[in-house]
Amino acid sequence: MVVRSFQLSDYGKITDLLELVLDETCLEETMTAFARQLNWDSGLILVASEDEEVLGVMIGTxxxxxxxxxxxxVHPDHQRRGIARSLMEGMKQRFLHRNIQHVAVPVDDYNEQLLPVYEKLGCGEENFNRSYGKLSILAGC
Incomplete structure (x- = not known):
């Protein structure tokens, strides 16, 4: 498995993956954010792939x-293989390269379910700050 930058040829595969994993409301919000991030800085969209198959995607900003x-x-058939961890580490390196020291996870219904995953990947519950709407600051991530 390789974690790499988004390529235009990934678009359809990523859309298919997101349609599989996300509910309709979350999908709509995510596709809007995905398009916006492609316009702003596609370097913060990472793809986990293997043999030209997209296994996972992470959108950062x-x-x-x-x-x-x-x-x-992450595609359901490939979960629990460390793909989310690899994507998160790749994004963390991108942030550090850009001198970003603080990382946050917007907590919506989808990400709320993933908080244990983020915690397992090094984000501590004690670092969650919900004082800004539904935003959790994860200083230790």
Whole structure:
């Protein structure tokens, strides 16, 4: 498995993956954010692939000197193989390369379910801050 930058040829495969993993509302929000991030900085869209198959995707963004793990999705047939961890580590390196020291995860219904995954990947529950709407600051990520 390789974690790499998004390529235009990935678009259809990523869309198929997101349609498989996300519910309709989350899919609509994610596709809007995906398009916006492609326009702003496609370097913060990472793809986990193997033999030309897209196994997972992570969409990140930067706003006001904070990095955001906006969305991570892994194909159900390939979960529990460390793909989310690899995507998160790749995004963390991208953030560090851009001098981003603080990372956050927007907590919506989808990401709420993934908080244990983020915790397992090094984000501590004690770092969650819900004072800004549904945003959790994960300083230790």
């Amino acid at each position: 930067i706003h006001r000197n904070k990095g955001y793990y906006y969305r991570v999705a």
